[in-house]
Amino acid sequence: MTDQHDSAPVEPGFACAWCGEREMDLLIWVEDDVVECQTCNCRYDPGPGLIWREGDPAREREAEA
Numbered sequence: 001m002t003d004q005h006d007s008a009p010v011e012p013g014f015a016c017a018w019c020g021e022r023e024m025d026l027l028i029w030v031e032d033d034v035v036e037c038q039t040c041n042c043r044y045d046p047g048p049g050l051i052w053r054e055g056d057p058a059r060e061r062e063a064e065a
Helices: 057-064
Strands: 029-030 035-036
Touching: none
Parallel strands: none
Antiparallel strands: 029 035
8 A cells, every 4th residue: 555645845935825834745736826735724826926815814814913
């Protein structure tokens, strides 16, 4: 039986824009240009500029802080 869990880290520039998560299995592509972090639920564009998506729980927490 093979463990399909891949804990390989992504490059730092592709880490979660909110919490810095880098584990590949915890960063899930949900749209062509949007990744959702399973650690903090932030949705972001891993390309240049790291575009925050409206309605992200992480963005809402930032506004509450």
